[in-house]
Amino acid sequence: MSGEMKLTPGASGPLPLGLPKHNRRPAVVRSATAGKIWSAGAVLLKMLGLAVFAFLLFGPLANLALWSVAERWYAPFKLPVSYGLRYWEVVFRPTGDAMSSLATSVGIACLTVVVALAVSVPAGYALARLKLPWRTALMILFLLPQAFPSVAIYINVARVFYSIGLTGTITGVVLVHAAHGLVYSVWIAAAAFAAVDKDLELAARNIGASPLRTFFTITLPLAAPGIMASAIFVFLESLDEFTGTFFVGVPQVTTLPLLLYNASMGGNYQIASITALILLVPSVLFMIVIERFLKADVLSKVGQ
Amino acid sequence: MDNNVLPAIDVDRLEVSYGSQQVLHGVSLSVAPGEFIAILGSSGCGKTTLLRTIAGFQKAAGGAIRLFGRDVVNVPPEKRGMAMMFQSYALWPHMTVLGNVGYGLKLRGVPKSEIHKRVASILKMLNLSGLENRKVTNLSGGQRQRVALGRALAIEPEILLLDEPLSNLDAKVRIQLRSEIKSLQARLGFTAIHVTHDREEAMTMADRIVVMDAGHIVQVGPPKDVYDRPNSPFVASFMGAENTIDLEVHSSGQDVEIRTRDGLSTPFVGQIPMGSLTAYFRDDAASLHDPDARVAGSIILPGTITQRTYPGGHYRYVVAIGDRHFTVTDDEYHALERPVGLRLPVASLHLFPSDHPQGGIHA
Numbered sequence: 214m215s216g217e218m219k220l221t222p223g224a225s226g227p228l229p230l231g232l233p234k235h236n237r238r239p240a241v242v243r244s245a246t247a248g249k250i251w252s253a254g255a256v257l258l259k260m261l262g263l264a265v266f267a268f269l270l271f272g273p274l275a276n277l278a279l280w281s282v283a284e285r286w287y288a289p290f291k292l293p294v295s296y297g298l299r300y301w302e303v304v305f306r307p308t309g310d311a312m313s314s315l316a317t318s319v320g321i322a323c324l325t326v327v328v329a330l331a332v333s334v335p336a337g338y339a340l341a342r343l344k345l346p347w348r349t350a351l352m353i354l355f356l357l358p359q360a361f362p363s364v365a366i367y368i369n370v371a372r373v374f375y376s377i378g379l380t381g382t383i384t385g386v387v388l389v390h391a392a393h394g395l396v397y398s399v400w401i402a403a404a405a406f407a408a409v410d411k412d413l414e415l416a417a418r419n420i421g422a423s424p425l426r427t428f429f430t431i432t433l434p435l436a437a438p439g440i441m442a443s444a445i446f447v448f449l450e451s452l453d454e455f456t457g458t459f460f461v462g463v464p465q466v467t468t469l470p471l472l473l474y475n476a477s478m479g480g481n482y483q484i485a486s487i488t489a490l491i492l493l494v495p496s497v498l499f500m501i502v503i504e505r506f507l508k509a510d511v512l513s514k515v516g517q
Numbered sequence: 518m519d520n521n522v523l524p525a526i527d528v529d530r531l532e533v534s535y536g537s538q539q540v541l542h543g544v545s546l547s548v549a550p551g552e553f554i555a556i557l558g559s560s561g562c563g564k565t566t567l568l569r570t571i572a573g574f575q576k577a578a579g580g581a582i583r584l585f586g587r588d589v590v591n592v593p594p595e596k597r598g599m600a601m602m603f604q605s606y607a608l609w610p611h612m613t614v615l616g617n618v619g620y621g622l623k624l625r626g627v628p629k630s631e632i633h634k635r636v637a638s639i640l641k642m643l644n645l646s647g648l649e650n651r652k653v654t655n656l657s658g659g660q661r662q663r664v665a666l667g668r669a670l671a672i673e674p675e676i677l678l679l680d681e682p683l684s685n686l687d688a689k690v691r692i693q694l695r696s697e698i699k700s701l702q703a704r705l706g707f708t709a710i711h712v713t714h715d716r717e718e719a720m721t722m723a724d725r726i727v728v729m730d731a732g733h734i735v736q737v738g739p740p741k742d743v744y745d746r747p748n749s750p751f752v753a754s755f756m757g758a759e760n761t762i763d764l765e766v767h768s769s770g771q772d773v774e775i776r777t778r779d780g781l782s783t784p785f786v787g788q789i790p791m792g793s794l795t796a797y798f799r800d801d802a803a804s805l806h807d808p809d810a811r812v813a814g815s816i817i818l819p820g821t822i823t824q825r826t827y828p829g830g831h832y833r834y835v836v837a838i839g840d841r842h843f844t845v846t847d848d849e850y851h852a853l854e855r856p857v858g859l860r861l862p863v864a865s866l867h868l869f870p871s872d873h874p875q876g877g878i879h880a
Contacts, residue, residue: 410605412603415572416603416607419599420621422595
């Protein structure tokens with residue numbers, strides 16, 4: 214996920230390369246040869262830096278793309294021996310594991326969003342508007358699931374869930390994902406509500422709207438873009454989540470990341486690569502959407 | 518005020534605190550139906566708090582607010598039946614002009630076609646015809662505040678509260694809206710409370726002016742009374758009498774003798790308080806004469822002109838007398854550094870005992 218976000222600086226790379234041409238002129242005036250060597254060295258260094266950056270960014274992605282279309286690829290060959298879309302056909306076959314785990318993944322992600330919003334909308338409103346005595350402590354409470362090593366937490370969660378019969382169920386996995394997603398959704402929802410000007414609510418109350426009516430006709434619609442953004446974060450986090458699903462859901466619940474893990478553990482890099490590419494699609498799509506929803510005035514209120 | 522008519526708003530010993538800090542110290546104010554009141558004061562004096570407490574946005578710590586005899590101190594804002602205009606317009610950006618103006622009617626269950634009709638007539642009244650489906654974010658400041666006025670008037674409130682609604686607007690639009698609000702008030706007959714820090718705005722719009730300072734009402738009265746007869750140094754300087762001079766008044770035989778700190782003495786015949794006084798006067802109360810002129814009933818102080826500006830219509834001078842500087846307006850052109858006599862007609866001075874708390878400097 215984080216890799217995609219860095220695409221933009223990479224794309225604007227050629228721009229800095231043009232700059233040394235302008236910088237060269239004053240150097241030429243002072244000492245022609247020294248200036249030339251200096252600027253050539255600078256250009257070379259910049260190109261080298263850019264190449265390393267591009268390799269780190271695109272190398273794994275290129276490898277992934279290659280593997281998804283490689284039918285045969287083994288040592289000592291640097292490139293696949295034969296190309297083809299046979300494995301794509303395997304993945305997209307209606308009876309295949311990939312399609313059913315994609316459906317499971319999306320279903321769990323949607324349920325997770327519902328659960329997370331059910332908590333984060335009231336909690337975010339309360340944190341933004343009411344004078345709560347332990348406000349900071351409450352905000353930090355929602356951060357806690359991120360603070361501890363996740364494996365340790367999930368092992369214990371799995372134990373508790375096992376004793377109440379939640380292991381291996383969709384409900385169990387959704388609860389684990391929602392607890393994880395609340396970090397984003399509560400903080401962003403609180404910021405979104407805080408960004409709504411209080412006078413806008415008072416203006417509605419003033420001409421006769423009850424507090425509840427004001428919330429649903431004024432506050433919520435105005436906070437909606439921020440809450441949408443938080444929902445997308447929760448959705449993507451759920452789609453990507455591995456550790457919790459592994460400890461709580463296995464073996465009955467198989468999501469895409471689990472399928473990917475199984476495939477790559479079994480040496481089936483083609484299936485793993487194609488699954489990874491499928492997982493990439495919603496991330497990239499939603500990143501574009503989020504960028505439109507999350508406005509600066511909301512972001513500036515995160516954590517306040 | 519007629520005793521048989523219940524006041525539209527009766528604020529009775531109202532106290533408001535933010536935490537441990539008391540903002541309003543027992544404010545009492547009675548507003549007759551159809552009256553236009555302007556609350557004037559510098560920032561932090563509690564005028565906005567008073568308005569917001571009347572609206573119900575702020576809890577009162579003590580006292581009562583009665584609207585036509587009904588105590589509303591514990592009634593939530595939506596049940597108080599008033600409307601407010603905000604400095605920030607407070608229009609809902611996710612709604613059109615129609616949505617904003619019609620919101621209050623929709624709440625009251627008015628059918629859609631009726632809302633359309635009534636919003637159209639309100640927009641016509643405010644010269645906004647045909648803007649129903651515009652986004653409010655696409656309107657100019659003046660148009661936005663007109664929409665906010667329309668939204669407030671749509672519910673036909675008996676009381677309109679105005680929280681500095683004109684202070685974000687251009688000077689020209691502001692003056693235009695001032696007279697529009699005033700004429701609508703005359704036509705529709707609602708009671709209005711207008712909070713402002715703009716003296717001229719308060720004077721031109723209000724039937725009565727309420728001057729507030731540090732959580733107290735310091736003077737209430739018609740604009741001319743408050744302007745001509747301020748009851749304290751604070752009100753005097755707030756109403757624009759920012760020049761001050763210390764005077765000593767003694768009786769000498771039949772007459773009185775007014776002596777300045779520089780030892781200049783002027784005989785005077787008439788009613789005047791005795792003892793150490795501080796005189797407050799507006800720059801248009803004084804005028805420029807020859808240094809050795811004698812005018813009955815006026816103090817003439819010799820000084821020199823140090824600055825001259827032309828704000829339009831008349832000149833404004835700064836006159837230095839000793840180490841003090843006074844601003845004076847005069848119709849005539851005078852050269853700089855010219856010795857002049859600053860004439861202060863005693864009748865137009867606001868005189869207060871010198872031990873009275875000083876009035877500050879106000880915008």
